[in-house]
Amino acid sequence: MKHIECDTLVIGSGPGGATTAAMLAGANRDVVLVEEGRHLHIDSSADHSLAQMSEKWRSSGLTAALGKPKVTYIEGRCVGGASESNAGLFHAPLDPVTDAWARDFEIADFDAASLGDHVDKVVDEIGVSARPNGFSPASQRMAAGADALGWGWAEIQRFWAYSQGEDGEFVGHRRSMSETLIPRGLAAGVRLMSQTRIDRLERVGRRVTAGIGLTGLGGPDVEPVRIDCKRVVVCAGAIQTPRLLRNSGWTHVGDGLTLNPMVRIVARFPEPVNVPAFGVPVVQIEAFKPAMTLGCSYSAPPHLGMWLEGSPREVRRQLEDWEHLAVFYVKVCGQGAGSVRTMPFFGDALVRYKAHPDDFTQIGIGLRRLAQALFAAGATEVHSPLPGAAPLTHTSQAGQMERILTPRNASLSAIHLHSTVRMGENRNRCGADSHGRLFGADNVYVNDSSLLPSSPGVNPQATILAIARRNVCRWLDE
Amino acid sequence: MGIQAVVRGLVEGLLVDGHHPVAVDQTTAVLMSRITHMPGLMAFGMKLLLVVFDWYGLLRGGKRFRYCEGDKRLARIQEWANAPIGPCRDMVEFHRKMGAFVALSIEAGEQP
Numbered sequence: 001m002k003h004i005e006c007d008t009l010v011i012g013s014g015p016g017g018a019t020t021a022a023m024l025a026g027a028n029r030d031v032v033l034v035e036e037g038r039h040l041h042i043d044s045s046a047d048h049s050l051a052q053m054s055e056k057w058r059s060s061g062l063t064a065a066l067g068k069p070k071v072t073y074i075e076g077r078c079v080g081g082a083s084e085s086n087a088g089l090f091h092a093p094l095d096p097v098t099d100a101w102a103r104d105f106e107i108a109d110f111d112a113a114s115l116g117d118h119v120d121k122v123v124d125e126i127g128v129s130a131r132p133n134g135f136s137p138a139s140q141r142m143a144a145g146a147d148a149l150g151w152g153w154a155e156i157q158r159f160w161a162y163s164q165g166e167d168g169e170f171v172g173h174r175r176s177m178s179e180t181l182i183p184r185g186l187a188a189g190v191r192l193m194s195q196t197r198i199d200r201l202e203r204v205g206r207r208v209t210a211g212i213g214l215t216g217l218g219g220p221d222v223e224p225v226r227i228d229c230k231r232v233v234v235c236a237g238a239i240q241t242p243r244l245l246r247n248s249g250w251t252h253v254g255d256g257l258t259l260n261p262m263v264r265i266v267a268r269f270p271e272p273v274n275v276p277a278f279g280v281p282v283v284q285i286e287a288f289k290p291a292m293t294l295g296c297s298y299s300a301p302p303h304l305g306m307w308l309e310g311s312p313r314e315v316r317r318q319l320e321d322w323e324h325l326a327v328f329y330v331k332v333c334g335q336g337a338g339s340v341r342t343m344p345f346f347g348d349a350l351v352r353y354k355a356h357p358d359d360f361t362q363i364g365i366g367l368r369r370l371a372q373a374l375f376a377a378g379a380t381e382v383h384s385p386l387p388g389a390a391p392l393t394h395t396s397q398a399g400q401m402e403r404i405l406t407p408r409n410a411s412l413s414a415i416h417l418h419s420t421v422r423m424g425e426n427r428n429r430c431g432a433d434s435h436g437r438l439f440g441a442d443n444v445y446v447n448d449s450s451l452l453p454s455s456p457g458v459n460p461q462a463t464i465l466a467i468a469r470r471n472v473c474r475w476l477d478e
Numbered sequence: 479m480g481i482q483a484v485v486r487g488l489v490e491g492l493l494v495d496g497h498h499p500v501a502v503d504q505t506t507a508v509l510m511s512r513i514t515h516m517p518g519l520m521a522f523g524m525k526l527l528l529v530v531f532d533w534y535g536l537l538r539g540g541k542r543f544r545y546c547e548g549d550k551r552l553a554r555i556q557e558w559a560n561a562p563i564g565p566c567r568d569m570v571e572f573h574r575k576m577g578a579f580v581a582l583s584i585e586a587g588e589q590p
Contacts, residue, residue, distance in 0.1 A: 050584075050590060346522070348518045348519060
C-alpha cells in the first residue's frame with residue numbers, strides 16, 4: 001500500500017477543489033489534491049467530441065438519475081473536473097437567490113454584496129470575456145426572435161480568453177481549472193495525485209485520520225493508497241461528495257438533490273445558421289430567468305442527429321442541409337428533489353430524482369416560448385421533442401408545445417446538479433455549517449456544488465467558485 | 479451473454495436507411511464499450527434488457543431479435559420504443575440517440 005501524509009487532503013479537482021487547493025497551498029498549507037480522472041492537456045480531445053466524452057466525463061457521460069422520467073446528467077472526471085469540457089458560461093449569482101438562501105437556510109455572514117466581492121476576485125483570477133468577433137448565426141436568430149417579441153436577451157460571457165493570430169482571426173482558449181488554478185496550486189506546492197480515488201474516510205469518532213482508496217487507476221499498476229491527514233475537504237461534486245461521505249458513515253447527507261431539467265429541440269431556417277466553428281452559442285433569452293432559460297446549443301451534425309426524431313431516412317433527409325438546422329433548449333429551475341445513496345454490490349452512487357409537476361408545466365411554457373421566438377426569427381420548422389410528431393410550421397401552432405411533454409414521454413437531461421450537502425445553520429435542512437464544515441465531524445469540510453442550498457437559476461460555476469473562495473478565506477482566518 | 483449481436487441489430491434497425499453508408503461495426507463497438515463503462519446498475523440493467531429484448535423476438539415473431547431482418551426487426555424495435563414500460567423505451571432511445579451521435583461522429587472523421 002502506498003502511504004502518504006499531508007496536512008490537508010482535498011478530494012476532487014473541479015472548480016471547488018482547485019480553488020481550495022490553490023488557496024490553501026498559497027497560504028503555506030501542505031496539500032494533497034486527489035482526482036479520480038486523468039491529468040490531460042486542455043486540447044487532448046476536440047470539444048464536443050466522442051473522444052472528449054470518453055476522456056473527461058464519468059462513465060463517458062452515460063449517467064442518469066432514476067425516476068419518472070429519468071434524467072440523464074454528466075459529471076466531469078479529469079483534473080479540472082467539468083470545467084475542462086463545459087461551456088464555461090459566466091453568470092454572477094442572482095441577488096434575490098443569494099438573499100433567499102441566507103434567510104431560508106440560516107447561512108451566517110452570507111449576502112449578495114459580500115459574495116459579489118468574491119465573484120469579482122474570481123473574475124480577476126480566472127478571466128472572463130465575451131467573444132470579440134460577434135456571435136454565431138444561430139445566436140443571432142435567437143436574439144432577433146427575442147427582439148421581435150420584446151423579450152430581453154443577453155450575450156453571456158464565458159470563462160474564456162481570446163487571442164488574435166497573425167491572420168487576424170481570434171482564437172479562443174478555455175480558462176478551465178487545469179489552465180488556471182491547478183497550475184497556481186502546483187506552483188505553490190500542491191501535490192496532485194490524478195487517477196486516484198478515495199473510497200472511504202477512516203475516522204476515529206468525529207475526526208478523519210486518513211483517506212483510503214486506490215491509485216494508478218486506468219493504468220497497469222493499480223495499488224491501494226492511504227493518505228494520512230489532519231483535515232479533509234471533499235469537493236467531488238454533488239453526486240460523488242455525498243457518496244463518499246455516506247460510505248464513511250455520515251448518512252445525514254445526500255438528500256435534497258436539485259437540478260435544472262433541460263429539453264432540446266431542433267429548428268430549421270431558410271438560410272444557413274449552423275457554423276460549428278463558432279463553438280458554443282452564447283445568447284440566452286433572459287426575460288424569464290431565473291425560472292427558465294432559453295438558449296442555443298452546439299449543433300454539429302452528430303449533435304443534430306441525437307436530437308432529431310424520426311426514421312433513419314427522415315433524419316438523413318433533414319441532415320442533407322444541416323447548415324440550416326440548429327439545436328435550441330429550454331432549461332428550467334427544477335422544483336423537484338432527489339437523493340444520492342451508496343449502492344450495495346455495485347459500488348456506484350444510486351441517484352434518484354422526482355420531478356415536480358410544475359417542472360413539466362414550466363418546460364411546456366418554455367417550449368412554447370422557444371417556438372414563438374424561433375418562428376419570430378424566421379424559422380420554417382420547429383421540431384417536436386417527441387418521436388413521430390410532425391414539425392410545427394407556424395407560430396400559431398406553438399401552443400401545442402405546452403401540452404406535449406408528460407412524465408411518461410419526456411426525455412430530460414441536466415448539466416448542473418447541486419444541494420446534496422446544503423450549507424447553513426438550519427440543521428434540519430443542511431448537511432454542513434455556513435462555511436462548509438460537515439455536521440457531525442470536526443475536521444471534514446465540503447466545498448463544491450453540493451453546498452448550494454438550491455438551484456441558483458443560472459449557470460452555477462461562478463457561484464461555486466465564489467462560495468469556495470469565501471469558505472477558504474474563513475478557514476484561513478480561523 | 480452475447481449482446482453484441484443485439485446491439486448490432488439495433489444499430490442497423492435504427493440508423494441504416496439503405497442510402498447512406500453507416501459504420502455499423504465501429505458504431506456497435508463504441509456502443510458496447512459505452513455500455514461496459516456505464517455505472518454498475520445501469521450497465522447490468524442495459525445488458526439484462528438487451529437479453530430480454532433478444533428473446534422477446536422469439537415470443538413475438540418466432541425468431542430471436544438477432545436473427546430478425548427487415549420489417550420484423552423494425553416491428554420489434556417499434557414495439558419497445560412505444561412500450562408502456564419506461565426502461566424498454568429508454569433502451570431503444572439510448573441506442574438511437576447515442577448510436578446516431580457515434581455513427582455521425584465517425585462519418586465526420588472522428589476515430590473511435
